[in-house]
Amino acid sequence: DGGITQSPKYLFRKEGQNVTLSCEQNLNHDAMYWYRQDPGQGLRLIYYSQIVNDFQKGDIAEGYSVSREKKESFPLTVTSAQKNPTAFYLCASSIWFAGDEKLFFGSGTQLSVL
């Protein structure tokens, strides 16, 4: 059963703590993305990776870090420098098909601050 798996579904962070959100895909997609979703603000791009061992900052990368050591995995770390981390985080992957890119989303992780 192919898809994108995000875990955990709910995560709580204590002040000053780093937390890592997992994103795994078995779709053999090259590109992967992390978005942050806040109510009334839509989705904003945090980081993206178009190939293994390479990633680029998106619009709101401050306070976040990522790695892409394997094609199927793109974990996101929310560091203590991110002062307002409460949000719904969505991971996505994409593939080019018939001259266009198709994007697939995971089910998200809700991060809250204790």
Added chain:
Amino acid sequence: AQSVTQLGSHVSVSEGALVLLRCNYSSSVPPYLFWYVQYPNQGLQLLLKYTSAATLVKGINGFEAEFKKSETSFHLTKPSAHMSDAAEYFCAVRRSGGYQKVTFGIGTKLQVIP
């Protein structure tokens, strides 16, 4: 720069009534335009997309959208609302290139009243 404006963060319709969700875009070049749907605590799912092949685009679940260049609009419609249509809908715009260049709107929550 490119952007989308979704008019109305909340829309309520009666079951069986017309659904109209508004989206206006600004883009300096002909854009790719998308509508996505998000059910609670889920990722986004593509409803339809405009890629300049035809101005009237038909999507899944009976939705369609019309690209009107003169009005810079890409409104989403469905003739008859079902209870299962209750969700949040996002308009998005992308210039040529990958999804790192996509801009999402703030979303419109659709409530369907029995």
